[in-house]
Amino acid sequence: MNEVLVFSGSAGSGKGTVLKCIREKDPRFRLSVSMTTRSPRPGEQNGREYYFVSREEFLETLAQDGFLEHTEYCGNLYGTPKKQFFDMIENGFIPVLEIETDGAEQVMQKLSSYTSVFLSPPDYKTLEARLRGRATEKEEEIRSRLRAAREEIFRSERYQYVVLNADGAAEKAADAILEIMKTGKSESDAVVCDRAKFLASFSL
Ligand code: 5GP
Numbered sequence: 001m002n003e004v005l006v007f008s009g010s011a012g013s014g015k016g017t018v019l020k021c022i023r024e025k026d027p028r029f030r031l032s033v034s035m036t037t038r039s040p041r042p043g044e045q046n047g048r049e050y051y052f053v054s055r056e057e058f059l060e061t062l063a064q065d066g067f068l069e070h071t072e073y074c075g076n077l078y079g080t081p082k083k084q085f086f087d088m089i090e091n092g093f094i095p096v097l098e099i100e101t102d103g104a105e106q107v108m109q110k111l112s113s114y115t116s117v118f119l120s121p122p123d124y125k126t127l128e129a130r131l132r133g134r135a136t137e138k139e140e141e142i143r144s145r146l147r148a149a150r151e152e153i154f155r156s157e158r159y160q161y162v163v164l165n166a167d168g169a170a171e172k173a174a175d176a177i178l179e180i181m182k183t184g185k186s187e188s189d190a191v192v193c194d195r196a197k198f199l200a201s202f203s204l
Contacts, residue, residue: 009119010152012130021174030093038076069106101155118156122164123201162192
């Protein structure tokens, strides 16, 4: 099995649910806990969701070459701590880097062996319904999030696999990803083969 999973997904893709399913099915998968300068949201714990640090601490770690990759996203810094990542591999775990596309590209350039998966809602209509369904935001905010999600989806071309997460099908998406990690391919229709057709469904 491949040793590293680079896992990105647009807003509304259901990344968290699919990841939970993957970890329940195979406990060797471990979420790499990132360092960030953003403030914790209610319910988030230091060391569980993120290591919450000051900008100074982050920059110090960066100066010591402590990150496998890092980026600035919406005004906050995020980075994957190098030591934790290599310790996981050494201890037989499979690190899952749940990171955005800029960081994912850095990792893909640095590592010789990895599996990269981009998780997406199956089509534009579902994306819109998911964002509207959970949103308490104003119409303008929803539109801006939809635009951002579409941009992310168009960057999915850089990933080895695009996996679609249809409504109620998180387990199917998780199975497809596990199959990809084990065999390098998947017969599941959760995996997009015809990318042009997939991307066309997000073109307005
Ligand atoms: P949030 O602030 O909503 O938790 O995360 C914002 C974005 O940053 C998400 O797309 C998330 O996947 C990404 N992210 C989280 N940790 C890292 C990291 O260490 N590096 C990079 N490049 N992106 C990250």
